[in-house]
Amino acid sequence: MSKMNAVRFYGQRDIRLDQIPVPSVKPGQVKIAPKFCGICGSDLHEYLGGANLIPQEGHPHPITGETLPLTLGHEFSGVVEEVGEGVKNVKPGDRVCVQPTIYDGSCRACKRGLVNCCDKNGFVGLSGWGGGLCEHMVVPESCVKPLPDNIPLEVGALIEPLAVGWHAVDISPYKEGDSVLVLGGGPIGLAVVQALVGKGCKTIIVSEVSGRRREFAKQFGAHHVIDPVKADVVEEVERLTNGEGADVGFDAAGVQVAVDTAFKAIKARGTLVNIAVWEKRATLQMNDIVFRERGYMGVATYALGDFEAVIKAISSGAMKPAGMITKTIKLDQVAEEGFKTLIEDKENHVKILVDVGSGI
Incomplete structure (x- = not known):
């Protein structure tokens, strides 16, 4: 089985660049090569005091069934590599971002369409299903949002916090x-x-x-x-x-x-x-x-339709968020140039992006 690089969370102040298996695609899923991934305040809180949101050993996430170590990254854009049977809205080569909400679809909130308020909610990159800080990852088609040609992949990684x-x-x-x-x-x-x-x-x-x-x-x-x-x-x-x-x-x-x-x-x-x-x-x-x-x-994160609204606003020029990117680093620099910078010099940074596509 082929391997890939992934930044994974093991515990407080313990993240590692691992070699893990490349995931395969199942029906209804999309395989993505992440290109740019932002470091979020939630990631920083986990790094400094976790695990809190990230499920620990003995307490797997109720939907993903996963526990740490987990691949980090929930603010990311990438390129579609492969699609599973039944996927209709994207194709290989499409530029996309990912709405990372994980929900069961059957609880009281989900039945009302409030998937962000799911009783068992989680997030790609915090609860399982891979994350943006790796070279290949797989998510359900519902998570994948196509990007117009006039939105660069770097800006695509900003859509999650903007949402x-x-x-x-x-x-x-x-x-x-x-x-x-x-x-x-x-x-x-x-x-x-x-x-x-x-x-x-x-x-x-x-x-x-x-x-x-x-x-x-x-x-x-x-x-x-x-x-x-x-x-x-x-x-x-x-x-x-x-x-x-x-x-x-x-x-x-x-x-x-x-x-x-x-x-x-x-x-x-x-x-x-x-x-x-x-x-x-x-x-x-x-x-x-x-x-x-x-x-x-x-308010909790974002609801169905919010990603699309932000994408439309950026594409039309109503929102111009590129200036939020204050530093870009590589996959093997996440701890020293990413988390350490946000701890010691956060006032001078808005969003640090990891250029996943450039390798290590």
């Missing part, structure tokens, strides 16, 4: 003419900014501690940026919204002070949308919600 931001905006109460506060200028906060730009928002305010990330926010379309260390966010938001407060807030920071600030900066009957994955339990000042009738809602 997170798009979904958050899409299911929020945001409507044309609303003012929006985004808390946090990391990759997901910037994805929200770009989704808002793509939907024509005219008042985007970003609160971010890092000066470099405030620059990124302005670059991607934020109209106003606030340094919460030096300025009173609530006062600044009121000033920028003619004393009204923001209509909608998006929390991409996941820290207590951001939530406390957000509720005071949002107008009565405004809504705070939580995108961040929290490491600690949050405390809510319920009276800030109750007496101003504010809403608080969670």
Whole structure:
């Protein structure tokens, strides 16, 4: 059996470049040669403190049946190499990206079409079925999204995180003419900014501690940026919204002070949308919600149709995300030039891509 290179997760701060068997294609599946793969904050959390999302020995994922070591990478693009029997929407040679959601299709949420809320949900590159940090991988046809000719493969690897931001905006109460506060200028906060730009928002305010990330926010379309260390966010938001407060807030920071600030900066009957994955339990000042009738809602990754919407927005020029790529590395540099860089110098980077197709 032929072998291939794959970056696999074994445990906390333990990832290895392994030689593993090349997977074969079954009916309904598509074999892809990944070309570019982004390193996500979820990957970094697993690397620093995992395994958390990645299933451990003795506790296999309920759908994939797999446990660590697993191949990493869920933000990726590639080229179709082979298709299984019954596959109709893609063919060998097609340029594609992958929507990595794993779902059972039969739980209460899935029956309503809410596959991102599946009771047993998982992700390619975190729960099994291979990942983008390898030379060949196989997924069901439903995961594969064709890329138009005017979207480079490098940009194709950005569609997954952009879809997170798009979904958050899409299911929020945001409507044309609303003012929006985004808390946090990391990759997901910037994805929200770009989704808002793509939907024509005219008042985007970003609160971010890092000066470099405030620059990124302005670059991607934020109209106003606030340094919460030096300025009173609530006062600044009121000033920028003619004393009204923001209509909608998006929390991409996941820290207590951001939530406390957000509720005071949002107008009565405004809504705070939580995108961040929290490491600690949050405390809510319920009276800030109750007496101003504010809403608080969670969003999870992306739903059916979000990838297609982002692809359309990029292809049309409504979203221009190429500037998110701040560094490109090779498959054998993931630990030193990827994870280490994001740990020690994260403020200067939005998205580090692994050029899987260039070899090692």
